[in-house]
Amino acid sequence: MPPAPIPVRRAAAADRAEWRRMRDALWPHESAEHADEIEACLRAPADAGAAFVAERAGGGLGGLLELRLRDFAEGCTSSPVAYVEGWWVDPDARLQGVGAALMRAAEAWARDLGLTEIASDCDLDNEPSLRAHQALGFAEAVRVICLRKRL
Numbered sequence: 001m002p003p004a005p006i007p008v009r010r011a012a013a014a015d016r017a018e019w020r021r022m023r024d025a026l027w028p029h030e031s032a033e034h035a036d037e038i039e040a041c042l043r044a045p046a047d048a049g050a051a052f053v054a055e056r057a058g059g060g061l062g063g064l065l066e067l068r069l070r071d072f073a074e075g076c077t078s079s080p081v082a083y084v085e086g087w088w089v090d091p092d093a094r095l096q097g098v099g100a101a102l103m104r105a106a107e108a109w110a111r112d113l114g115l116t117e118i119a120s121d122c123d124l125d126n127e128p129s130l131r132a133h134q135a136l137g138f139a140e141a142v143r144v145i146c147l148r149k150r151l
């Protein structure tokens, strides 16, 4: 028998605590901003962006994908582009198709808006993320070096 589909749905207000927990795990240095950013996501127009969550069989959530529209994305030729801002699966739930199910939901959302490209990024040393993106059909576009100067 084929495995049961992983339940993925739009994130809702009732997911705040779990949503924040997963954001904290993905972006621990930006934890102070997460509550406000979640509220902003919940208030944003439905076609400005989307957050999807994966439900665990026993209750609670095991994965999160946030995307929003960007006017420009490196390597893309269309505008706007659906951009994956965050993609997280709890460590104990990885390599079981949860990340792929979240990405499928994101791609369907973008297609429904008539978009023709979806873009994402990962740190140079995040090999698992690069491999997962590639397994799901993403091709490397460019490598960038980010620079800063204190003023």
Ligand SMILES: CC(C)(COP(=O)(O)OP(=O)(O)OC[C@H]1O[C@@H](n2cnc3c(N)ncnc32)[C@H](O)[C@@H]1OP(=O)(O)O)[C@@H](O)C(=O)NCCC(=O)NCCS
Binding pocket: 026, 086, 087, 088, 089, 090, 093, 094, 095, 096, 097, 098, 099, 100, 101, 121, 122, 123, 126, 127, 128, 129, 131, 132, 133, 135, 136
């Ligand atoms: C990236 C991440 C979301 C993938 O989630 P996941 O649930 O493990 O992904 P899936 O099980 O759905 O795998 C999807 C595909 O990617 C592949 N894949 C996933 N992790 C992989 C890894 N570490 N190495 C190689 N391939 C990998 C899977 O084999 C699968 O390919 P297949 O369909 O050909 O078998 C998860 O590893 C994660 O949360 N990482 C930490 C946060 C992070 O780095 N996020 C991305 C920020 S850029």
